[in-house]
Amino acid sequence: MADQPEKRGVTFREIKSDLLERIAAGEWAADGIVPGEVELAAEYGCARATVNRALRDLAEDGVVERKRRAGTRILAQPVRKARFDIPISRTEIEATGARYRYALVDRAIVEAPDWLRARLALDRGAHVLHLTCMHYGDGAPFQFEDRWINLSALPKAESQNFEAQGPNEWLVETVPYSDAEIAFSAIGASPDVAEHLSCDPNTPLFRIERTTWWQDVAITHVALMFRPGHRMTTRY
Amino acid sequence: MADQPEKRGVTFREIKSDLLERIAAGEWAADGIVPGEVELAAEYGCARATVNRALRDLAEDGVVERKRRAGTRILAQPVRKARFDIPISRTEIEATGARYRYALVDRAIVEAPDWLRARLALDRGAHVLHLTCMHYGDGAPFQFEDRWINLSALPKAESQNFEAQGPNEWLVETVPYSDAEIAFSAIGASPDVAEHLSCDPNTPLFRIERTTWWQDVAITHVALMFRPGHRMTTRY
DNA sequence: CAGTGGTCTAGACCACTGA
DNA sequence: CAGTGGTCTAGACCACTGT
Numbered sequence: 117m118a119d120q121p122e123k124r125g126v127t128f129r130e131i132k133s134d135l136l137e138r139i140a141a142g143e144w145a146a147d148g149i150v151p152g153e154v155e156l157a158a159e160y161g162c163a164r165a166t167v168n169r170a171l172r173d174l175a176e177d178g179v180v181e182r183k184r185r186a187g188t189r190i191l192a193q194p195v196r197k198a199r200f201d202i203p204i205s206r207t208e209i210e211a212t213g214a215r216y217r218y219a220l221v222d223r224a225i226v227e228a229p230d231w232l233r234a235r236l237a238l239d240r241g242a243h244v245l246h247l248t249c250m251h252y253g254d255g256a257p258f259q260f261e262d263r264w265i266n267l268s269a270l271p272k273a274e275s276q277n278f279e280a281q282g283p284n285e286w287l288v289e290t291v292p293y294s295d296a297e298i299a300f301s302a303i304g305a306s307p308d309v310a311e312h313l314s315c316d317p318n319t320p321l322f323r324i325e326r327t328t329w330w331q332d333v334a335i336t337h338v339a340l341m342f343r344p345g346h347r348m349t350t351r352y
Numbered sequence: 353m354a355d356q357p358e359k360r361g362v363t364f365r366e367i368k369s370d371l372l373e374r375i376a377a378g379e380w381a382a383d384g385i386v387p388g389e390v391e392l393a394a395e396y397g398c399a400r401a402t403v404n405r406a407l408r409d410l411a412e413d414g415v416v417e418r419k420r421r422a423g424t425r426i427l428a429q430p431v432r433k434a435r436f437d438i439p440i441s442r443t444e445i446e447a448t449g450a451r452y453r454y455a456l457v458d459r460a461i462v463e464a465p466d467w468l469r470a471r472l473a474l475d476r477g478a479h480v481l482h483l484t485c486m487h488y489g490d491g492a493p494f495q496f497e498d499r500w501i502n503l504s505a506l507p508k509a510e511s512q513n514f515e516a517q518g519p520n521e522w523l524v525e526t527v528p529y530s531d532a533e534i535a536f537s538a539i540g541a542s543p544d545v546a547e548h549l550s551c552d553p554n555t556p557l558f559r560i561e562r563t564t565w566w567q568d569v570a571i572t573h574v575a576l577m578f579r580p581g582h583r584m585t586t587r588y
Numbered sequence: 589c590a591g592t593g594g595t596c597t598a599g600a601c602c603a604c605t606g607a
Numbered sequence: 608c609a610g611t612g613g614t615c616t617a618g619a620c621c622a623c624t625g626t
Contacts, residue, residue: 127595140528152611163597168612178437179529184612185605193524196438198534201414201431202588288429292376293415298434299585302538302556320538320556325583347561349535352438363614388592399616404593420593421624 126162131170134160139179139190150180150188198352202298202326204284205251205259205340214253218282221248221312225267225274232264235327236334243267245274247283250312256343257313263338270335287328287336294330300348301325303341315344322346362398367406370396375415375426386416386424434588438534438562440520441487441495441576450489454518457484457548461503461510468500471563472570479503481510483519486548492579493549499574506571523564523572530566536584537561539577551580558582 135150144150153171157164171188174180178195182188209216228236228244238244245265251258263283265273276286304318313321324340371386380386389407393400407424410416414431418424445452464472464480474480481501487494499519501509512522540554549557560576 136529154611163599164612165598165614166596168614169595171612182612183605184603185607185610187611193440193443193521194528196532198436198438200434200436202434203431204429207429207431285429292430293372295587296432297585297587299583300536300558301581301583302558304556318554318556320540320554322536322538345537347535347537349533351531351533390592399618400593401595401617402615404595405614407593418593419624420622421591421626423592 126160126166128166128169128173131156131160131162131167132173135170135174136179144190148190148192150190152187196352198350200348200350202324204288205261205282206285209251209253209258212253215255217252217255218280219250219252220277220279220282221250223247223278228264232337235337236264236266238266238268238334247278249278249282251282258343260309260312260341261338262341263336265336266334269330269333283336284338291328291330291335294328294335296326296328299325305341305344309341313341313343319344322348324348362396362402364402364405364409367392367396367398367403368409371406371410372415380426384426384428386426388423432588434586436584436586438560440524441497441518442521445487445489445494448489451491453488453491454516455486455488456513456515456518457486459483459514464500468573471573472500472502474502474504474570483514485514485518487518494579496545496548496577497574498577499572501572502570505566505569519572520574527564527566527571530564530571532562532564535561541577541580545577549577549579555580558584560584 138144139150150156150171151159153164153167156167160167171180171182175182175188178191178197180188180190203211206216206218224246225243226246228238228242232238232244233240233242245267247261247263247265249261249263251261261282261284265283267274270291272290278286301323302320303323305313305315305321307317309321310317310319321341321344323342325338326340327337328335374380375386386392386407387395389400389403392403396403407416407418411418411424414427414433416424416426439447442452442454460482461479462482464474464478468474468480469476469478481503483497483499483501485497485499487497497518497520501519503510506527508526514522537559538556539559541549541551541557543553545557546553546555557577557580559578561574563573564571
């Protein structure tokens, strides 16, 4: 290929945004199939790898779906994918410029209640460490944390008192890069939580629940209740 | 490294998971800097592009941070990134196997209220189309939709009656691939919403708010209130 | 200003899967 | 079973930025 040395080669970003425009313009609306990588590479005068990179990006964004033999199909109703950073509460609070404070509310070793046993696949009679904690921003209640740690999977949690360091930070240092399931929902403040968050009982609170595994063993389950009015935001 | 030279080449996935283990094991805990791509490529006996792909993935997962001259630094507290698919309500409901039904509750063209003008950067006196709709799954209330459409950006919305097709589906077909800001929160059901969702007023509801732009022009703002107890879930 | 990651190329083989 | 995407290679130049 005697490339004209005019341009350094098309970038995958240019290809991606050009493809987006052409898709939006309905260029391939007939069958909804984008031309193959080889054809597009010829059209753009670039290597196939570059087109591949662009198309892979579009697939990650949920705009198209790629299958080996079938080609690249445009999704009729693009699945919008939003990404959220799930920060540690300290980080989240300090990012706003506020002073962070942590406090342990309660710490107890108990038999796992049934709902938790079911969720973490624990044996009957298994013991767990139950912690409740508060996170403050500039002295004001920010988040109430209700955490359960599987002691058979993480026995050394028992020797931690969690008075200076919150369980979240400790766990991130101790069991990094685990798998997790996360759920967002709304819940009314229980009398206990309401008192800690300085709000009325039954106030609607935004809640994050997260269950974490390490190599298919359940490590911990946590519910985070935010102060009233909290919004979790992202762009996509 | 006793690599068999016969092997088809290390895959970037293998490298990625190996790097994860080594990071977790604290191999580079001293300065928190992973060796450069060239060095790692030599170590794994593969091309630099392969290592690059692995490291790029790790950066996308929020495990490391990459800067040109500085190298690849391990993030002390990995920023967990969760991805959510933001489906259209029809898709969300039908995915559960339930029968989907849509109903328009109200449709009106009004002057934009102040809070909306601020959010969408509208001119004073701008007119918007205000729609409220219900989405049902197997006949039961699933979601209440409170939508505002910027008529100056999307005049043809005025000629839609939105009685058969919901605004969400119409918008996705009409203005695909726009930018958006999304927020999750909890809110108490207003009397009106409570009636449509068949719950008591002030019941905590999970809410998604989304504002959408196309080329820096605000198109629409929507608040979606889900039936009580709704959980939005993902793995990461 | 030198070193690191960012990206592109041209070519190759492979894995999957739909016709 | 043939065509498409998935991935790897070996090499190159470039852009950015810390020292």
